[in-house]
Amino acid sequence: MSDATLHATSQDPDDFVVQIADQVESFIVAVTEVAKGDEPDSAVPFLLLEVSQLLLAGGRLGAHEDIVPDERYEPDLGPEPDVDDLRERLAVMLDPIDVYSEVFDPYEPRKAPVACRISDDLADVITDLRHGMAHYRAGRTTEALWWWQFSYFSNWGSTTSAALRALQSLVAHVRLNQPLDDLNGLDTDQDVGEEVLAEEAGRVMAEEIGGPLGIRSSK
Numbered sequence: 594m595s596d597a598t599l600h601a602t603s604q605d606p607d608d609f610v611v612q613i614a615d616q617v618e619s620f621i622v623a624v625t626e627v628a629k630g631d632e633p634d635s636a637v638p639f640l641l642l643e644v645s646q647l648l649l650a651g652g653r654l655g656a657h658e659d660i661v662p663d664e665r666y667e668p669d670l671g672p673e674p675d676v677d678d679l680r681e682r683l684a685v686m687l688d689p690i691d692v693y694s695e696v697f698d699p700y701e702p703r704k705a706p707v708a709c710r711i712s713d714d715l716a717d718v719i720t721d722l723r724h725g726m727a728h729y730r731a732g733r734t735t736e737a738l739w740w741w742q743f744s745y746f747s748n749w750g751s752t753t754s755a756a757l758r759a760l761q762s763l764v765a766h767v768r769l770n771q772p773l774d775d776l777n778g779l780d781t782d783q784d785v786g787e788e789v790l791a792e793e794a795g796r797v798m799a800e801e802i803g804g805p806l807g808i809r810s811s812k
Contacts, residue, residue, distance in 0.1 A: 610734045610737065613738065616646060616649065617722045620647045621719055621723065624715055625679065627640060628686070630682060630685075636687070637763050640756075641761060641763075644756055648750075648753055651745045651749070654738075654742040655745060660738045660742050661735075663735050676716040676719055676720055679715075680713060683715055692709070692710055714753070714756040724744070725744070
């Protein structure tokens with residue numbers, strides 16, 4: 594299945610795999626466009642929308658019965674497309690609100706939050722999604738669904754959920770006129786505890802993302 598036939602009229606738009614593939618492709622295209630930096634002021638609310646829509650596809654995959662691939666071994670797809678440029682562009686555009694704190698497993702008690710990056714999250718998610726899309730475009734639709742479902746549970750589901758919480762928090766701080774404290778050297782290489790992470794949360798500048806939302810800067 595080539596790019597030209599990705600949305601061929603012969604495909605039933607009601608087919609589960611077609612709907613998931615459409616959502617996956619829409620996310621990849623949208624985030625790639627955001628990373629170009631043409632409209633940085635609206636990047637955060639737009640990413641919030643796209644991440645939310647992707648998690649709908651993830652929820653559908655999670656609720657679906659286990660998908661079994663047609664072949665025992667996954668066909669070789671060749672080298673993975675490089676996402677470093679996408680990652681770097683997002684990091685530059687989202688600075689200084691790129692880094693946030695996250696608890697990986699809410700059911701594991703007393704786990705300290707760790708520092709994560711929205712740019713890393715989105716690039717990693719796109720890597721997973723592109724892998725399944727390569728199967729889909731090659732006509733291996735069951736293999737594509739299997740990969741998207743498996744990687745949803747093992748990686749991109751939790752990663753996307755974490756990014757969603759960070760993006761939603763940023764938009765909420767602007768909407769509620771509650772700027773965060775100044776960023777003070779927080780980085781993903783640091784081994785810091787929960788109190789330090791809370792004190793060093795990145796400050797959301799209302800003029801950066803508040804304009805498109807109709808919010809005035811707080812003083």
